[in-house]
Amino acid sequence: MSTPQGARARARQEITAAIKEAARRQLAEEGAAKLSLRAVARELGMVSSALYRYFPSRDDLLTALIIDAYDSLGEASERARDAASTAPPPARWIAVCEAVRGWALAHPHEYALIYGSPVPGYSAPETTVRAAARVGLVLIGIVRDGHRGPGLAGLSLTAGLRPEAERMAADLAPDLPPEAAVALVAAWAQLFGLVGFEVFGQFHRVVEDREAFFRHAAARLAEGVGLNGS
Amino acid sequence: MSTPQGARARARQEITAAIKEAARRQLAEEGAAKLSLRAVARELGMVSSALYRYFPSRDDLLTALIIDAYDSLGEASERARDAASTAPPPARWIAVCEAVRGWALAHPHEYALIYGSPVPGYSAPETTVRAAARVGLVLIGIVRDGHRGPGLAGLSLTAGLRPEAERMAADLAPDLPPEAAVALVAAWAQLFGLVGFEVFGQFHRVVEDREAFFRHAAARLAEGVGLNGS
DNA sequence: GTCTATAACGAGATAGAC
DNA sequence: GTCTATCTCGTTATAGAC
Numbered sequence: 267m268s269t270p271q272g273a274r275a276r277a278r279q280e281i282t283a284a285i286k287e288a289a290r291r292q293l294a295e296e297g298a299a300k301l302s303l304r305a306v307a308r309e310l311g312m313v314s315s316a317l318y319r320y321f322p323s324r325d326d327l328l329t330a331l332i333i334d335a336y337d338s339l340g341e342a343s344e345r346a347r348d349a350a351s352t353a354p355p356p357a358r359w360i361a362v363c364e365a366v367r368g369w370a371l372a373h374p375h376e377y378a379l380i381y382g383s384p385v386p387g388y389s390a391p392e393t394t395v396r397a398a399a400r401v402g403l404v405l406i407g408i409v410r411d412g413h414r415g416p417g418l419a420g421l422s423l424t425a426g427l428r429p430e431a432e433r434m435a436a437d438l439a440p441d442l443p444p445e446a447a448v449a450l451v452a453a454w455a456q457l458f459g460l461v462g463f464e465v466f467g468q469f470h471r472v473v474e475d476r477e478a479f480f481r482h483a484a485a486r487l488a489e490g491v492g493l494n495g496s
Numbered sequence: 497m498s499t500p501q502g503a504r505a506r507a508r509q510e511i512t513a514a515i516k517e518a519a520r521r522q523l524a525e526e527g528a529a530k531l532s533l534r535a536v537a538r539e540l541g542m543v544s545s546a547l548y549r550y551f552p553s554r555d556d557l558l559t560a561l562i563i564d565a566y567d568s569l570g571e572a573s574e575r576a577r578d579a580a581s582t583a584p585p586p587a588r589w590i591a592v593c594e595a596v597r598g599w600a601l602a603h604p605h606e607y608a609l610i611y612g613s614p615v616p617g618y619s620a621p622e623t624t625v626r627a628a629a630r631v632g633l634v635l636i637g638i639v640r641d642g643h644r645g646p647g648l649a650g651l652s653l654t655a656g657l658r659p660e661a662e663r664m665a666a667d668l669a670p671d672l673p674p675e676a677a678v679a680l681v682a683a684w685a686q687l688f689g690l691v692g693f694e695v696f697g698q699f700h701r702v703v704e705d706r707e708a709f710f711r712h713a714a715a716r717l718a719e720g721v722g723l724n725g726s
Numbered sequence: 727g728t729c730t731a732t733a734a735c736g737a738g739a740t741a742g743a744c
Numbered sequence: 745g746t747c748t749a750t751c752t753c754g755t756t757a758t759a760g761a762c
Contacts, residue, residue, distance in 0.1 A: 297616040299529040304739070313745055383612030384696055386527040424712040430705035438702075451703060452690065452713040458698075459689015460682065466614055468688075471625075472668075473681060475660035482654040483682040486720065504728075534753060545756080546730050554754065 282320050284310060286334065289327055294375040298385045301328060325388055332390060333397045335376035340400025342369040347404050355412035356485070356493040362404055363457055363484035370461045377465050381458055402454055406439050409450055412493040413442060421445035421492050449491045457487060512550050514540060516564065519557055524605040528615045531558060555618055562620060563627045565606035570630025572599040577634050585642035586715070586723040592634055593687055593714035600691045607695050611688055632684055636669050639680050642723040643672060651675035651722050679721045687717060 288309045292301055303324050307314040321327040346365030350358040370377040379385075380398070423431055423445050431444035438447050460483050463469055464476055473479045518539045522531055533554050537544040551557040576595030580588045600607040609615075610628070653661055653675050661674035668677050690713050693699055694706055703709045 295616065297529045297613070299527045300616070302739075315745075378613035381692075381696070381698070383527070383608035386525065386530070424708065424715060427705070427708045427712045430703070430708055433704065434702070448709065448712060449716075451709070452716065455693040455698070455713075456686035456689045459686045459692065462611075462689065462692065463685040466611070468611070468685070472664070473660070474663065475657070478654065478657045478660055479678065479681070482657045482678060483685075485654060486679075486682065490716065490720070508728090532753065533755090543731055544754080545732085548755080549729060 278320070285317060285320055285327070286330060289331055290376070293331065293379060297375075298328065298379050298388075303327065328385065328388055329391060329394060331376070332380055332394050335373070335380045336394065336397035336400065338373065338376065339366065339369050339380070340397060340404075342366070343401045343404045347408065355408050356488045358411075359405070359408050359488040359491070359493055360481065360484045362401075362408065363487065364481065366401060366457065367461050367464070367480055370465045374465050377461075381462060382466070402438075405454055405457075406442075406450060409446060409491050409493065410439060410442060412491075413446060421449050423448065446492055453487045453491045456490075457484070460484075508550070515547060515550055515557070516560060519561055520606070523561065523609060527605075528558065528609050528618075533557065558615065558618055559621060559624060561606070562610055562624050565603070565610045566624065566627035566630065568603065568606065569596065569599050569610070570627060570634070572596070573631045573634045577638065585638050586718045588641075589635070589638050589718040589721070589723055590711065590714045592631075592638065593717065594711070596631060596687060597691050597694070597710055600695045604695050607691075611692060612696070632668075635684055635687075636672075636680060639676060639721050639723065640669060640672060642721075643676060651679050653678065676722055683717045683721045686720075687714070690714075 285306060288306045289301060291309070292305055296305075301324065303317050303321070304314045306327075307317050317327075321330065342365045343362050346361045347358060350361040353361070370381075421443075427448065428444065431448045434451060435442055435444040435447035438450070442450070460480060464473070464480070469476060515536060518536045519531060521539070522535055526532075526535075531554065533547050533551075534544045536557075537547050547557075551560065572595045573592050576591045577588060580591040583591070600611075651673075657678065658674065661678045664681060665672055665674040665677035668680070672680070690710060694703075694710070699706060
């Protein structure tokens with residue numbers, strides 16, 4: 267059987283991939299705000315109306331690129347975690363942070379797409395949430411492991427924050443104390459502050475040896491979530 | 497003498513301000529990538545070529561907006577510092593962090609302009625550096641005061657980072673120990689990670705009581721730069 | 727001198743008829 | 745899927761008002 271459906275499906279997948287690849291190129295050159303289905307079609311030698319067989323709208327193409335970017339970053343962080351699976355939690359934390367940084371430096375435009383300025387007129391649908399959560403889940407897992415080990419020491423909680431801290435812990439990691447949940451979310455945001463500043467050029471003439479600086483900052487972030495060097 | 501120069505200069509200043517105001521409106525609606533001199537001129541009932549008397553190019557208009565945004569944020573942080581000038585350094589640090597957050601939430605599009613994704617095809621000239629540095633200088637000043645007080649305790653340095661740390665300290669704050677300079681730059685980037693995540697929507701369904709969360713995180717950042725509660 | 731207006735260029739996007 | 749007519753844009757040259 268010369269499975270015509272299989273061949274068709276394969277062709278469809280290949281064209282879909284080619285469209286996304288061309289769109290990513292355009293993302294790098296013109297930015298997400300100017301992503302245009304017509305320009306993508308032109309680059310592929312297709313006519314713009316043909317693209318609507320693969321993506322019903324420009325926003326759907328954008329959504330696909332966003333999900334791909336989140337997944338790519340998620341996979342990079344998961345690979346780093348697995349490669350360091352025998353190391354103690356603090357070292358694993360640092361390895362994942364460095365994977366995030368490495369991915370962002372290798373894919374600055376996709377980084378800008380998911381962690382940079384929102385695209386005017388575009389609102390990400392719920393379908394992106396799953397992929398977006400992957401990095402965060404990796405970080406949560408490491409802190410959970412660390413908590414089973416030597417324990418989270420020195421994490422405190424500001425007075426008024428307790429109800430919110432308990433809500434966050436219940437949502438994110440019911441097995442972690444509220445202090446750890448708060449520290450985790452803060453460290454998560456701070457990690458992307460470090461990475462974003464480097465990718466977007468804010469460290470220009472401020473930090474030169476960015477690799478060493480980041481390694482140090484990531485280690486201190488690990489302490490901040492209660493992963494004490496061991 | 498009915499100072500014709502004064503009147504002309506005033507008129508020029510008013511039109512310049514009107515152009516920037518209209519440009520900021522467009523920034524909010526279409527994003528920096530699509531900022532167009534023609535649309536600004538249309539909104540003001542002018543013809544596009546007339547704008548070139550005030551801004552030699554679209555990029556120069558963008559640069560003016562960027563400098564204004566940095567200055568606006570810088571002033572907000574300086575005001576917060578001055579309003580808390582009698583408070584101990586840790587409280588002053590938190591006040592400035594909250595001013596940064598408040599400014600960003602009140603001006604999300606200008607925040608995106610200066611701390612979000614780079615504008616494709618645009619490269620900020622050196623003239624922006626002075627304004628961009630203002631917030632950082634406020635933070636440095638507070639840590640310097642704290643250092644004169646109870647002292648920076650518990651700041652360590654990763655092995656390979658020492659040369660870079662000494663370079664950073666010499667550049668940013670020769671009177672501070674290298675450990676403090678590194679912690680300061682890291683806290684600076686992390687502060688904008690927290691603010692950026694909130695402004696750009698990454699805390700959606702993760703952090704609800706963002707005010708309390710931020711206050712807590714800012715307090716822990718203060719500890720991270722060696723400002724111990726007192 | 728200082729400004730605005732007209733017109734135009736080359737490039738690109740877009741909408742709709744066919 | 746193709747073609748065309750009509751938009752947008754940044755920018756410049758030029759002419760004329762105050």
